[in-house]
Amino acid sequence: MKKQAKKYLRNWYHLPLLFGALIMLFAFVWMFLSAFKTEQEILAVPPTIFPVKPVLNNFVQVYNRIPIFRYFINSGLVAGISTIFVLVTSAFAGAVFAKYSFPFKNVLFIIILGTTMVPFECYMIPFYIMVSKAGLVDTYTGIISPLIISSFGIFLMRQHVASIPDALMDAARIDGCSELGVFWNVILPLSKSTLSALAIFSFMFGWAFFVWPLIITNSADHFVMEVGLTMFQNQYTVEYGPLMAGTSLSVIPLLLVFIFLRRNIISGMTISGMKY
């Protein structure tokens, strides 16, 4: 009996942990539940927890009022295309910084590493001027442009490629591979896990990027999901039903990414965190 009690006492920390976890999840549960409630039910005091009679009206409202599918496509394009660019530039630059020597290599790497600490807000004004001079305001190219390189990605890939043994690369060279062939046949296949972690990160980052699309787009055709949602919010008075329906729809892609790729995300953070 005493032993039993002691065992429970030793696990006391589960209580606050569980409470905290519930707070973390509650907001999302509440969002999904609210999305299925009628207007009367949303404003009912005391509130119901589960929708008494779940309705899809809020989703219909969203569909009728804003081009939500357009926003989905725009966000997907911005996040997807920028991810492809980041993967290509990071893989090449990471390989070269890890395995080749060239003049000023270390200085250049330190400069690139330094820019990981400079947030976008610190250079968005000149960036805007540049993009507007290039005539790219309110275009996809304009939205994606700051996202096509990632100093974090280059750093991550350099750390990973450095762990690939030189002997493997030399063996490929002896077999007659060109340097590009070494990159393609040795480095890339051995970098799959790091590249997939990087892909998830940059997709999430591209999808959540807010301040730049807000500044650079001004037509609903080019709004990404996040900007479209804020516009939706600003246009109408408090109508939490449709708003929560729109929010629920908007989080589905990242929610799916998280549910299915959680292990990769956490292990990706382990790769990047470990080397700091």
Next chain:
Amino acid sequence: MFNISAGYWLRIKGLERKKLQFAILVIIPILLLFLVLRIIPVFGTFYLSLYRWHLIKPDRPFIGLENFSRIMIDKNFRIALFNTTNFTIIVVSISVTLALLLALALEKKTRLGGWYEFAYFLPVVIPMVPVSMIWKWMYDTTYGIINILLKAIGLSPVGWLTEPKIALYSIIIMSIWKVLGYYMVLFLVGLRNIPVEYYEAARIDGAGGWQLFKNITFPLLKRMTLYICVIATIQNYNVFTQVYVMTTGSQAAPMAAVRVLVYEIYQNGFRYFKMGYASAQVVVLFAIVMIISLIYFKVFKIEDD
């Protein structure tokens, strides 16, 4: 750069030359992208801060430090600086402490570990815009679930976003909720990197729980803690999205109460198009974050090894 590489060129041959050729062919386009997309804009900010630079007006005179002296007497900027500093101090100190405690509790792999990790990390993954909207709905003075729960347990409702004195703290609570999981996972990474042997050896010498933490865990976690503090400070000094969402639309927080630096910069730069002045504000923000980061390095006394 080309002079030196030309020197190389003569001395090396064969495979080495092929490798250098490949490296330079790869690195030049990437460096050019870097130059155009990062370096030039960063220097551009410093350059613009010395000019009266309006997007529409063609006359853009050099005015030296005039923008900075105007910042000194700008009341809105002072409010924003105060609010942002307040916001950052509270969010960073509370979230880093809680994240460390969480990581210590979750370090041992338990059956529920995966679920906790899921729950705490979920807010990190979901973007700030939808998250802010959900919290805005939960904070609603009349219909929000938080006030309804407060009333249910006999407390009086709070004007979470509408009450000017409280609005900033409501945004702080939400922001801690949002970033907690990120710092927690980073701490977990740090904790799992500490070799188990250290603990075993200390236990054999008779060290207890607190001693283990003080003498092994904490010193070996210093690097990670420094890293987390630096990124947390940068991230939170640049707070924008949640303030933007929570101050627009109806039932929103009053702007004056939650004015923050990046919002101020956004307004000056992209609403009033005073881009020189806004750039000067960016420079001030940049300088503050740099100084704080340097203080962290001093406090944590990390030797470069």
